[in-house]
């Protein structure tokens with residue numbers, strides 16, 4: 709082998725090794741961030757869907773996030789998470805992900821694994837599709853298949869068709885509306901349907917399972933009993949007269965518990981200053 713070629717090969721190999729190390733670093737820091745996020749009481753959703761559907765555009769529209777948007781396959785190579793405030797002031801963490809495809813190029817496997825982890829851990833999914841694509845049903849099936857392999861196909865999913873500005877009132881669009889009566893039809897570009905999407909997201913948060921941290925007086929026996937009956941308790945810590953509980957529970961129950969605790973504070977059953985300083989479960 710020519711020495712020049714040998715040198716080039718070595719240089720490429722060193723570059724690949726460096727990339728691998730960097731990727732491992734990214735994966736580690738993402739795992740830490742995610743751990744923090746899991747503890748946080750804010751619900752989270754992942755925007756998933758075939759590449760080029762407009763996922764990054766949607767995240768930018770909803771949050772102002774400065775994410776890369778391009779009319780090419782795999783514009784997004786890493787996941788980005790931003791917080792938005794829903795109309796009822798409820799915060800929601802939204803994650804933009806790497807596009808789904810039928811045959812994933814090898815170089816994207818790492819990046820895509822991160823996407824799958826995000827999808828698996830989120831409270832619910834927003835499955836975004838490009839309504840202007842003739843192959844939209846194939847893209848739908850591909851994404852659902854990948855989600856099924858991940859065991860996330862049963863996850864609560866809000867289906868949304870983007871780019872309706874490109875299709876007008878076509879027969880194809882009417883067909884999609886019939887096939888997906890619960891889907892939201894929108895255009896990130898014109899803004900049509902965005903408000904409806906946000907309302908539906910708020911509904912999902914309210915009715916879905918959420919992770920919350922509560923600080924409950926030990927004297928509130930019935931509330932504690934209810935939580936043990938209806939929630940999955942992840943952590944319990946005794947802190948003086950209080951129990952700090954981290955639980956996964958239906959959003960409506962979380963809201964009811966929060967209201968109960970607020971009422972108790974208002975009636976001075978719990979010291980209100982203690983309540984506002986220490987209670988994290990304000991969601």
Ligand SMILES: Nc1nc2c(ncn2[C@@H]2O[C@H](COP(=O)(O)OP(=O)(O)OP(=O)(O)O)[C@@H](O)[C@H]2O)c(=O)[nH]1
Pocket residue numbers: 758759760761762763764765766776777778779780781782783784785805806807808870871872873874894895896897898
């Ligand atoms: N006409 C039209 N184009 C849109 C709309 N939303 C997004 N696009 C365009 O679609 C292309 C892809 O948008 P992205 O947001 O990068 O798509 P993505 O799903 O994040 O793509 P990947 O990161 O590759 O998976 C861009 O050229 C956008 O400008 C829309 O509502 N209408």
Ligand SMILES: [Mg+2]
Pocket residue numbers: 763764765776783784804805807
């Ligand atoms: Mg993208």
